[in-house]
Every structure is written in C-alpha cells, then in structure tokens.
Amino acid sequence: MGLRQTAERLDRLRRAARQALSRALWWVWLRQRRPGPAAAGPGACAARAGAATATAGVPTLGVMAMMRNEAPYILEWIAHHRLVGVSRFYIADNGSDDGLGSILAALDRAGVVRRIDFPGTPGTPPQKHGHRALILAAGTEVDWLAAIDADEFIEPRAGYRRATDWLQTLPAEVGGVAMNWACYGSAGRNAPGEGLVAERFPRRGHDARAPNRHYKMIVRPACIRRMISPHHLELAEGFAIVDSNGNPLAEAGRKASGRSRACVWGALRLRHYAVKSRSEFFFRKLPLRRTTSGELRSPGYFAAHDFNEVPDPFPGPHLEALKAEVERLRALLSDLPEPLRHPERMLAALPVVDPQALDAAVAAGDPALIPR
Secondary structure, eight states, X not given: OOHHHHHHHHHHHHHHHHHHHHHHHHHHHHHHXXXXXXXXXXXHHHHHHHTTOSBTTBOOEXXXXXXXXXXXXXXXXXXXXXXXXXXXXEXXXXXXXXXXXXXXXXXXXXXXXXXXXXXXXXXXXXXXXXXXXXXXXXXXXXXXEEEOOTTEEEEEOTTOSSHHHHHTTSOTTEEEEEEXXXXXXXXXXXXXXXXXXXXXXXXXXXXXXXXXXXXXXEEXXXXXXXEXXXXXXXXXXXXXXXXXXXXXXXXXXXXXXXXXXXXXXXXXXXXXXXXXXXXXXXXXXXXXXXXXXXXXXXXXXXXXXXXXXXXXXXXXXXXXXXXXXXHHHHGGGTTSOHHHHSGGXXXXXXXXXXXXXXXXXXXXXXXXXXXX
C-alpha cells in the first residue's frame, strides 16, 4: 500500500471514529436530558430549558445549520436572524472551499457564532450527523433551537417583531413549532446583480404551491428524542408540535414526513430562497451534492421552485436595518483578506449565459449541457 492510499485510509478511519463518537455522545446527551418516571412531562422539559433564559419571560433562540460554500450569503443570513431575535448560532462547516471556513472562524473568535468543522465521511450524507453535533454544541445554552439551512430566513409575522416574542407565549407542553416554507423565486434574474438576497428576490409563489407545505422546526432542545430528518425532530413523550398558529401540527402522509397537510403562515414562516438567480443556481448550488442524501440535484429543481407570482418583499425598514447589521458583522472581519471581507462580490465572477440555453439544458435533464 502506497503512502497516498495509507493517508486516505487513515483519513477515512479518523472521520468514521468522529461520527461514532458523535453518535455515542448523542445518546449520552439524550439520556441525561430525557425526563425519568418521576420527572416526566412538560414541566420537567420547561424547567431544563428555562435555565437558558436570558431575560425574565423572554426565551433565548439559537439556530443550527450545516453549510458548504455559502460565503457570499453568510453575513446577510446571520444579520437577518440577529434582527429577528436569534442570539446563538451553531454552524457546521461541511468542507467549504470558498472562504466560508475563514469567515466563520473570525466570527467564532468574535463570539458571534460557534463554528464546528464537520467535513463528514465520503459517501455518507453529512447533515444528520452534523445536526447531532450541533445539538450537542448547543446543549442547554438556549431555550429554543431552530434547524434551518443557509437559504432559509425565519420571518416573524402577525405583528411580532422577533420570533422570541411569539415563542414566549407558548405553553410548557409545546416542545416544537413547524414553520412552513414560503418559496421565493429568481425574480427573472439571469445574473446575480447587486444587493442583498432579501432585496434581489422579492417575489414568491402563492401559498398553495406544493413545496410550501414543507416545514422546518424550532424545538426546545431539552425535549428532543431523535432527529428523523432535517425537517423533523421527534420529541419526548408528552410534548406537542404545533404549527405557527399554535394549533396541533397536521402532517401530510406518513408521520414525520416533514410536510404539513396545508401551508400555514401564522406568527412565523420560513422564507426559502431555494434557487436565487439562474447563474447562482446552476453554477453554485447545482454542483454541490445534497447534504441530506449526498446526491446531486436535478436541473429541473430550478423550475420546480422558481415561483414569482406574488410580490412580497421585506419592509424597507427591515432592509435598512439589515444592511447596517451586515456592516457591523463585516467590521469583525478586519483581519481577513479583502475578498473575504466582501464575500458577496464573488458572485460577480459567475458565468452569465443565455436563459434559453439554460432552459434547454434543464429540458434535457443534463447539467453537462449547461454552457459556461
């Protein structure tokens, strides 16, 4: 066996050992937090979660996410969620090579995020194991924890300015909230253009669009029993999952499918910028394998999520506050090279091609036909 093969084998063994350790710690963590016979029920869960409350009556909210090559979008994503009540960020870097790791490391040093290096094991979908590691990292630091992706933005509604304003109204027996997607399309953009994601893509599909029945969850970490998928976390017995109107979650099809029978946009929803511009989708998102399955997306994913019939932008005051928060975060990157202090500028280097040529490649179902 040559040196290269030996190094590759050792690397595989090291990653496998890391995942085995993660699974073992996961089960220890669950056993420590699962209420026993004498302490079962919502009161026990709420008491554990309550230890993390930062201010009387106001719960703390964290988000966890697995990310790969999201450097152009990371500052906006963090800035937005800071504005809507998120105080803790737990991010697993899944082998990024676009500078995301360096940006997250700088923000980690500044105390803004908790970065976990999680390259995963070749051939093994990383997201489920990565989320376990992130839940372990969060521990009892937060009362509520959202499991979302880098293209998803939590949006408080119904008069609530922060997500935590509504979460604090929920009774102790509620252990999880399902937030339905609101899928936003490309706004007809071929090239990325300038501006924030929240500015560039102000149009969405109507609520009856099938993808909007997908949901992601915010849960009380102390109540987690196991992760079924990135869309659904199973809770300990006795704890309810509600929709964003506070009603019991009505699931579609099989239990824990990650889809609801109807799209519910109540106090919270999840803006999902699934495709962005054609250039961003075909030259950034499409080449990346799914973190859930390890498979490549079909070129047809773009058309299946490019919904633009309803204009529904963020309010102007939120956009102005968002820009200011992005600049505050950028100031924490002063030790990084200029391109990483302005990572959004790398989008300008993406190829711009004829939309008709892209559509022909989609129709053929062959990414190799996409002109570069």
